[in-house]
Amino acid sequence: MNDPHAPLREVRRWMRVSTPVNKAASSGLRGRLPQIAGPLMIGALGVGALGAGIAWRALSSTRGTGRTQRFVDLATAALDSRFPERVTDEAGAGVNDAGSGQHRVVNVEVGEGFGRPSLVSIDVVLPAQDALTDPVTATLALDEITRATWNNPEMVPVSVRARVLVARTDDGDADSLAAPGAQTDAVVDMTALGFEDEIARPDELYNRYGAPEGDPAWRP
Numbered sequence: 001m002n003d004p005h006a007p008l009r010e011v012r013r014w015m016r017v018s019t020p021v022n023k024a025a026s027s028g029l030r031g032r033l034p035q036i037a038g039p040l041m042i043g044a045l046g047v048g049a050l051g052a053g054i055a056w057r058a059l060s061s062t063r064g065t066g067r068t069q070r071f072v073d074l075a076t077a078a079l080d081s082r083f084p085e086r087v088t089d090e091a092g093a094g095v096n097d098a099g100s101g102q103h104r105v106v107n108v109e110v111g112e113g114f115g116r117p118s119l120v121s122i123d124v125v126l127p128a129q130d131a132l133t134d135p136v137t138a139t140l141a142l143d144e145i146t147r148a149t150w151n152n153p154e155m156v157p158v159s160v161r162a163r164v165l166v167a168r169t170d171d172g173d174a175d176s177l178a179a180p181g182a183q184t185d186a187v188v189d190m191t192a193l194g195f196e197d198e199i200a201r202p203d204e205l206y207n208r209y210g211a212p213e214g215d216p217a218w219r220p
Helices: 006-016 039-060 065-082 135-150 202-209
Strands: 105-111 118-126 158-167 184-188
Touching (some): 118 184
């Protein structure tokens, strides 16, 4: 088992060592190079590095959580504005009241680009009776979600990977669609919109939707 006090003991060990660091071998350079010779200075640097590492680990677990939720809200609003949740009867006719215990779930992941456009992945998971299980309607809905994501106000440009999926479950529990590992079948993906594969890159999105509203001056 790792000893949580081991880093502090290591710092104290450094403080007992009097060997100077960064000493120049040549007397001509000795006056120009910075010297870190004091054991107290070495100890302080060690404690500072330890504290910075702890702080970074604490922050890294929460980074991006708010941004992901904002993209969930953005995609959900785009979907509901033109395609409010409805169910179909056995004959395939639309029914206004979504009476099933299950409802659509929008799952979003926002990947860091690290110098390249960030990838926003969106999965809309439907219960089997949802009207969006019709591929034509689902394609129109996917277009709205993709457009809204491309025009988001905080990240420009982005790549988009969006899908409409239908759950393969007989469970009437409303939470079952959001359960990890839920079995789904694809209704439509980005290829239904004419993109080359499941990911639409910024130049392709620009060709379809124009410059993003978050930066109207952006060009591929």
